[in-house]
Amino acid sequence: MLLWLWLLLCLVSPTGTLAGTVDHVVARHRVLTTEPSFDTRALADAPVVPMNKVLSAGYGAEPVWVRLSIDPGLTPGLMNERLLLRVRPGYLDEILLFDPASASQPTGVTGDRHPLGWQAVPSAVFNVALDASRQPRDVWVRVTTKTARTAHFEVVRESDLHKLDAQAMLWSGLYLGCLVIFAIWGAAQLLVRRDALTLSFVGFQLASAAYGACILGYVRLLVDLDDAAAVVDVVTVIMVLVAVFMSILFNTVLLREMHAPRSGLRIMEGILALFPVLLLMLLGGLGMQALQVNMMIVLLAPVVAWVIALKSRRGISGVSRAQAPGERWIAVGYFSVSMVLTSLAALPGLGVIEGPLISLHVIMLHGLVTGFLMLAMLLYRIYRLLQQRELLAVEAAFNRQRAQRERAHREDQQKLLSMLAHELKTPLATLRMLMGSIGLPARGHRAAERAVQDMNQVIERCLQAGQLDDDALRPQRQPVQVDALIREVVSSLPERGLVRVSGEGSAPVVSTDPQLLAVVIRNLLDNALKYGPSDAPVEVFWQASAGDEGPAMHVDVRNEVGLSGKPVADKVFTKYYRHPQAQRRTGSGLGLYLVQGLVSNLGGGVSYRDEGTHVKFRVTLPMVGSGAGS
Numbered sequence: 001m002l003l004w005l006w007l008l009l010c011l012v013s014p015t016g017t018l019a020g021t022v023d024h025v026v027a028r029h030r031v032l033t034t035e036p037s038f039d040t041r042a043l044a045d046a047p048v049v050p051m052n053k054v055l056s057a058g059y060g061a062e063p064v065w066v067r068l069s070i071d072p073g074l075t076p077g078l079m080n081e082r083l084l085l086r087v088r089p090g091y092l093d094e095i096l097l098f099d100p101a102s103a104s105q106p107t108g109v110t111g112d113r114h115p116l117g118w119q120a121v122p123s124a125v126f127n128v129a130l131d132a133s134r135q136p137r138d139v140w141v142r143v144t145t146k147t148a149r150t151a152h153f154e155v156v157r158e159s160d161l162h163k164l165d166a167q168a169m170l171w172s173g174l175y176l177g178c179l180v181i182f183a184i185w186g187a188a189q190l191l192v193r194r195d196a197l198t199l200s201f202v203g204f205q206l207a208s209a210a211y212g213a214c215i216l217g218y219v220r221l222l223v224d225l226d227d228a229a230a231v232v233d234v235v236t237v238i239m240v241l242v243a244v245f246m247s248i249l250f251n252t253v254l255l256r257e258m259h260a261p262r263s264g265l266r267i268m269e270g271i272l273a274l275f276p277v278l279l280l281m282l283l284g285g286l287g288m289q290a291l292q293v294n295m296m297i298v299l300l301a302p303v304v305a306w307v308i309a310l311k312s313r314r315g316i317s318g319v320s321r322a323q324a325p326g327e328r329w330i331a332v333g334y335f336s337v338s339m340v341l342t343s344l345a346a347l348p349g350l351g352v353i354e355g356p357l358i359s360l361h362v363i364m365l366h367g368l369v370t371g372f373l374m375l376a377m378l379l380y381r382i383y384r385l386l387q388q389r390e391l392l393a394v395e396a397a398f399n400r401q402r403a404q405r406e407r408a409h410r411e412d413q414q415k416l417l418s419m420l421a422h423e424l425k426t427p428l429a430t431l432r433m434l435m436g437s438i439g440l441p442a443r444g445h446r447a448a449e450r451a452v453q454d455m456n457q458v459i460e461r462c463l464q465a466g467q468l469d470d471d472a473l474r475p476q477r478q479p480v481q482v483d484a485l486i487r488e489v490v491s492s493l494p495e496r497g498l499v500r501v502s503g504e505g506s507a508p509v510v511s512t513d514p515q516l517l518a519v520v521i522r523n524l525l526d527n528a529l530k531y532g533p534s535d536a537p538v539e540v541f542w543q544a545s546a547g548d549e550g551p552a553m554h555v556d557v558r559n560e561v562g563l564s565g566k567p568v569a570d571k572v573f574t575k576y577y578r579h580p581q582a583q584r585r586t587g588s589g590l591g592l593y594l595v596q597g598l599v600s601n602l603g604g605g606v607s608y609r610d611e612g613t614h615v616k617f618r619v620t621l622p623m624v625g626s627g628a629g630s
Contacts, residue, residue, distance in 0.1 A: 021156060021160040021163060022074050022157070023155065025154055026069050026070065026074075027068070028050070028051040028066065029050055029066070029067040030049055030055065030064070030067075031046045031065035031066065032046065032048060033046045033065060043067070044138065048067055054150060054348065055149065055150060055153070056149075056150055056349075056351055056353065056354045057150070057351055058352075059148060059149065059292040059350070059351070060149060061288060063142050063143060063144045064149050065140060066140070066153060068139050068155065070083075070136065070139060071136040075157060080132075081157045081158055082120070082158045083129070083130045083155055084129050085108075085127060085128045085130060085153065085154075086125060086126070086153075086154050086161060087152070087153055088126075089152075090217035090220065091112055091147055091214065091236050092111055092126065092143060092145045092147070092151060093144050093146060094109070094110075094111035094142075094145070095128065095142070095143055096108075096109055096141070098139060098142070100137060100139070101130075101131035101133035101137060106142075107128065107139075108120065108128030108129060110126045111126060111144075111145075112220070116221065121158065121161060121165075124165065124169065124221055125168065130155065146237075146291065147288075148350070150349055172216040172218075172364075175212060175364055176212050178368060178371065179212065179367060179368070180205075182205040183202050183205035183206050185375065186198050186378070197250070197253050197257055198378060201374050204247055204250045204374070207239070207243040207245075207247075208367040208371070211242070211367075212364055212367065215236065215240075215364075219236070234282075237287055240294065244275075244294055244297060245272065245275040248271055248301050251268065251302075252268040252269065252272060255305065257314075258309065258312035258313070259312060259313040260309070260312040261312075264311065265308075267308070268301075268308070271304070295346050296350070298342050298345065298346045299346035301342075302339035302342045302343075305338075305339075306332065306336060306339050309332045310332060330377060330380065334374070334377060337370070338366065341365060341366040341369060475512065475513040475516060475601055476513050477512055478511065478513075479510075479511055480509065480510050480514045480517065481507060482509070482542055482553060483501070483503055484507075486542065488518070490525065493522075493525060495529050498529065498537050499525060499537070500538070501541075502539070502540070502542075503542040503543060504541075504542070504543035505543065506544075507542075508542070508544045508623060510621055510623055512621060516602060517598075517602065519594065520594075520595050520606075520619060521540075521555065521557075521619075523591040523594055524617050525538060525540070526591060527591050528558075529559075531559075532561070532562045533562045533563075536562070539556070539557070540555065540556070540558075541556045552604075552620050552622050553621050554619070555618070555621075556616055556617070556619075557617045557619075558611075558616040558617075560613060567608070573595070573596040575590065595617070595619075599619055603622055604619060604620050604621035604622060605619075605620050607620075
């Protein structure tokens with residue numbers, strides 16, 4: 001922790017140098033000319049304006065000239081030690097030093113386009129040796145680059161240069177190490193659980209590490225070949241684009257998981273679609289224009305993401321704002337920090353404002369801070385997801401226990417119903433035999449017979465409903481002559497004289513379960529006879545048709561509306577439903593429920609239709625694989 005505080009103090013200190021080091025630059029001016037003569041006398045006559053410690057000239061193809069007023073006497077014990085011009089950042093294309101005290105002009109040349117050996121001291125940042133003169137004087141520096149023309153100049157003695165380089169190497173090593181550790185953590189998470197947000201986080205950290213290695217000069221140190229300088233320059237520019245792309249990709253995935261408005265996500269996706277265009281511009285020789293557009297994206301994209309985050313409906317773990325109101329503000333805080341840091345980098349880079357010394361490090365500071373924030377968000381998100389998973393596991397265990405209890409309860413009910421059915425059927429059979437021997441009048445006999453039959457039906461339907469709920473009724477399919485089955489069911493009814501059976505075309509043969517289909521037709525007929533007028537006929541009509549889903553067989557049962565009224569359409573197939581006016585008749589409320597369940601088991605469907613004075617139920621069964629006979 002102390003090391004990190006020390007590094008942070010070094011980063012934000014006014015001088016940006018270590019204690020004991022001296023910067024021999026006493027004044028900095030920008031020369032207001034694009035390309036004057038290299039003659040130092042002509043340079044001395046060019047107009048200048050005072051400049052901040054950091055040059056912020058934006059993008060442009062023309063070179064930028066800077067005049068530095070130096071005083072070697074600031075270090076009395078300098079003796080024969082060299083003074084060197086130290087220039088940051090480490091991705092400028094070409095730097096020329098013109099020192100009037102030197103006989104050769106330019107005094108030194110360095111930059112991304114030139115080999116490392118051209119520097120006075122091999123280093124990750126650029127340096128050029130000044131003339132050995134100890135007289136105060138003005139020197140001129142010419143900077144050419146297709147990247148942002150942002151630079152910091154200092155003149156230090158050689159021993160101080162080594163100290164500053166050691167400080168920079170330590171800080172940059174820790175910076176890159178943190179990014180790599182973040183990426184390794186994300187990769188380990190991906191091995192456990194594949195997740196788009198974590199994958200984009202890993203990609204962003206790797207891209208940031210590669211970009212940091214380029215701008216910090218590590219790639220140039222590792223690839224010290226004369227013909228590799230231009231390649232390092234191109235690779236650095238590409239990594240700038242890739243790092244920004246991966247940052248916006250992570251933000252887009254995060255906003256998608258927060259259920260951001262679709263219009264906002266389209267804007268973010270549109271920004272991402274610009275990056276292939278920028279790469280094509282780079283390959284087409286428009287590298288500077290591509291980087292300028294990229295810097296504008298760096299400035300604007302975090303603002304857009306921040307606004308979208310404010311309008312998002314969920315938090316970073318996908319929980320709604322009502323359930324976890326603080327989660328959304330975690331993401332808003334992340335986007336706010338990102339917006340501030342990118343503004344500190346983009347505005348000086350575009351030349352809108354003069355940047356402070358910290359602006360040289362803002363991009364790296366952005367990668368480090370946002371990396372920490374991303375890691376914290378992902379850890380919190382994993383914590384919440386684990387909580388949700390545990391909650392779901394507890395709920396699933398509770399549901400399993402409840403299902404087991406309900407299943408045991410249903411089994412007990414079914415056993416009780418089976419026992420009651422067995423015990424009741426014997427007395428009912430005895431009662432039916434006794435009714436024939438006691439000489440009841442015909443009308444009374446019919447009423448008693450009907451009552452016994454109703455009780456039998458109630459018992460049978462209760463048993464069948466239990467079997468249906470337990471999925472114990474399995475169709476045993478065989479060819480069935482539908483009209484013959486209908487007439488057989490009708491012949492078993494006491495009121496068979498009221499049922500009229502008719503059909504259209506050849507009598508269909510359907511591959512189905514005859515027992516289950518007989519129960520369906522019997523229940524529909526019982527329902528029609530029970531709730532229609534006592535003397536009104538019931539119509540049964542069958543027909544075959546060729547529909548969009550293949551040939552099918554339809555059986556319609558139609559009756560006139562009786563005193564009990566019409567059933568409610570959306571409740572007619574509900575278990576135990578009975579119309580209030582039908583309560584005076586014996587019934588269980590299971591007949592039509594059984595019809596729907598059994599027809600569904602047979603692969604068909606049943607519908608109800610109100611026809612004004614009549615009601616109609618239609619059973620539809622597929623005829624795939626069935627034949628037709630006469």
